[in-house]
């Protein structure tokens with residue numbers, strides 16, 4: 001019998017005014033919340049005020065850390081954890097896109113574990129504060145995953161963009177994975193995405209799509225992750241026409257499209273919580289680290305070369321258990337048609353130098369093991385060339 005493990009302990013609620021209506025869940029997490037969020041968006045989209053309203057109605061106090069940058073660094077999460085500890089908070093409430101949610105997860109560990117960076121990345125901890133998450137982008141699905149993806153800068157002071165947003169050349173994206181950082185509660189309210197602009201909406205949706213597609217093509221994929229991936233893919237594809245004709249004002253994108261995207265993104269999070277991600281994510285991290293490319297777009301640039309490579313490998317080697325037909329069944333079309341539609345969403349591609357690609361190819365090899373067919377270094381380089389060469 002094949003072994004099957006499925007774990008997704010986050011309790012999800014999705015409805016309008018979700019936080020306030022379900023504030024009793026927060027009440028059970030402790031007396032004082034540590035709100036972790038980005039610099040501006042949660043204030044502008046109403047999620048921060050809703051969280052405060054819910055906490056106050058529960059008689060809970062809170063402290064706030066609102067300095068999470070996109071692609072958060074480990075420096076940022078150590079700062080957040082120190083503030084959480086100083087404020088004696090009982091639980092962490094993450095509000096924002098994947099960046100604040102991931103920073104919140106790491107801060108939840110570090111607030112009660114006095115550990116150096118290597119022990120964080122090597123999971124040498126046995127406790128974390130409880131976490132609740134309010135996603136305000138529909139992409140990462142971090143509200144339903146046990147991962148916190150951070151930029152490991154190696155050196156605290158020197159490794160940021162000049163505007164303080166994130167990491168620069170030479171640093172690595174590393175993941176902390178532990179069941180201890182699964183959010184206990186995920187509050188899904190698509191209204192917060194009403195004013196999410198075209199680029200952020202599309203880039204984050206492509207991330208969710210990538211999670212679901214890659215989830216089918218991972219060593220750790222299983223019966224249940226496949227079922228969730230199928231559902232997530234069909235839901236996202238239902239929204240493709242609306243995304244391709246994105247309106248001039250983001251708030252004109254129909255509310256039901258926003259809702260579908262949020263649901264599909266959380267579902268894709270459930271997929272990678274089981275399956276993990278493939279070499280596409282490892283390769284995409286290079287674009288983000290070195291060029292600052294948005295995480296979802298980085299994956300999107302690589303999907304076509306990766307999928308075409310998988311298809312060719314399956315055709316060439318009868319010993320490979322075919323997965324592309326499973327993917328095409330979910331896509332409801334052939335690979336070329338799907339890739340054509342994805343290209344339309346991505347628009348003009350970035351260009352890399354051959355030297356960049358060779359350096360990245362070597363770095364990615366270390367993280368290719370979860371892909372259902374193992375690419376060698378030359379094949380990774382070729383996929384990079386097709387994506388941005």
Ligand code: NAP
Nearest residue numbers: 038039040041070071097098099136137140142145147149
């Ligand atoms: P993000 O970095 O969280 O946010 C991108 C931008 O969108 C920020 O400028 C943010 O502003 C803004 N924003 C967020 N919500 C908004 C809203 N409702 N309306 C208007 N603007 C809004 O982007 P993301 O793609 O969601 O997250 C990417 C990160 O997640 C990466 O670090 C990636 O590695 C990680 N990730 C994690 C997992 C996981 O399983 N844990 C999976 C995939 C990706 P503010 O800064 O002002 O908030």
Ligand code: ZN
Nearest residue numbers: 140207211295
């Ligand atoms: Zn991702």
